[in-house]
Amino acid sequence: MKDLGAVGKIGFGHAMKSGWVALDKGTKMVTPGADSINDEIQRMLSEVNAPGSNEEVKVNTDMLKKRKLIALGGKDSNYFQVAKGPAF
Numbered sequence: 001m002k003d004l005g006a007v008g009k010i011g012f013g014h015a016m017k018s019g020w021v022a023l024d025k026g027t028k029m030v031t032p033g034a035d036s037i038n039d040e041i042q043r044m045l046s047e048v049n050a051p052g053s054n055e056e057v058k059v060n061t062d063m064l065k066k067r068k069l070i071a072l073g074g075k076d077s078n079y080f081q082v083a084k085g086p087a088f
Contacts, residue, residue: 014041045069 004012015021022033044060048070064070 041069 012021016023018034018037020032020034020037022031023029024031041064044064047057048061048064061070061072065072
């Protein structure tokens, strides 16, 4: 787990809390804890990225911003769109 860094620690903690994996404290071995995984955070991130919005997406966006999983640009942010040109 140390090889994964800070992002791995956050993901591993969420997996432990959701019951997807179990950690044997004696041997430090990680074992699967669930047969299937239903990741609501991944669904929320996909909905935010999809075109169109509704009230649920706005609530999810606020929750994801608080958890620092997304960052919406402010007035100081620069956005660039890169595409292949005819001479590329």
